[in-house]
Amino acid sequence: MNKQILLILSAFLLAVSAHAQEALFRAQNIISPEIHEDNSVTFRLFAPNAKSVQVTGDFLPTVKMDTPMGQMDGPGKAELTKDENGVWSLKTHTLGPELYNYSFIIDGFNTTDPSNPFLIRDVASATNIFIIGGGHADLFKTNDIAHGSVTRRWYDSPGLGMDRRITIYTPPGYEKSTETYPVLYLLHGAGGDEEAWINLGRTAQIMDNLIAQGKAKPMIVVMPNGNVIQDGAPGEGSKNFYKPQFMIPKTMDGTYEGAFSDIIKFVESNYRVKADKANRAIAGLSMGGYHTLHISRYHPNTFDYMGLFSAAIMPREDATGKVYSNFDETLKAQMDNGYKLYWIAIGKTDFLYKANQEYLEKLKGMNMPHEYVESEGGHTWRNWRVYLTQFAPRLFQ
Structure with a gap:
């Protein structure tokens, strides 16, 4: 060489x-x-x-x-x-x-x-x-326990004139049992969709762990899309792939709240549920807290449990729909109808803190029963996941 x-x-x-x-x-x-x-x-x-x-x-x-x-x-x-x-x-x-x-x-x-x-x-x-x-974070893990199922379904919404995508969690053993279950309707915030709570919120892991520990009743959790101009999340609906936006038209103008009964009808026609007020709960974060406030007030005698997580309680110029009329009268009617839990939680540094304090004062002035939880931190998923771990065990007891 x-x-x-x-x-x-x-x-x-x-x-x-x-x-x-x-x-x-x-x-x-x-x-x-x-x-x-x-x-x-x-x-x-x-x-x-x-x-x-x-x-x-x-x-x-x-x-x-x-x-x-x-x-x-x-x-x-x-x-x-x-x-x-x-x-x-x-x-x-x-x-x-x-x-x-x-x-x-x-x-x-x-x-x-x-x-x-x-x-x-x-x-x-x-x-x-x-x-x-460790601690509350173990509830966010997938542990070696019985697991529920997560499905993405399409439902007909006559109120919105389209078929829409929805995420639904059923508890462990649902498929093999003949039991009927209570339902939690869990709503996302602005910019979110039917994927938000299941992915960012770790809903399936939280519910599996709470149920396995005997801290929460087995329940169905329904996670709709609150953006009424979408039939599904970006990349999952008929518009296919496009950049998601923080605020899109008609998200907080009363349209969603007014058509929410379409979701309830679909769930109660397709799942084994206890279809009465005592077995329905509704909760949401930020915009979803705003929706929760108005849906529960607009649909009287529908929910016994309400959860407002960092709720976007603020005046809006586009809030002109029928849903928002007679606010004080309908809120009092909701109180007079009776319920088991009206639960409000927010972080001390949340930009919505002042608006929530004003709403709490309104409830106190009406003698409207409620519970209030104040945490550290601001307008973040770190708080909202914890709120779910605190709220879910209070339901249907």
């Missing part, structure tokens, strides 16, 4: 070796996030040509952000440092039990973690997630 061939072969082997070493640090070979025994977390990203890498997520202290709804709490940012192999990393302090979301910012560009395939979509933003177990 002559000297020239040896030189070519040596160069080839060096190139293969360098490529192999680089591959060791590519995304698919990097563990991120890595959860340590003390519940600290290390984030890693292979980006040898990047000038800066940050991580942003709800495990960091909040900062004030300007949004279409005004100033709200948002996730902070933290800097990662780069090693000699081009891998950026950050190790956090010990984190408390929670389901966290995060994303990376590379030279100002926000993106997901290529080493973590677990994502959630909130309106049009996709972020990675991870769980630190």
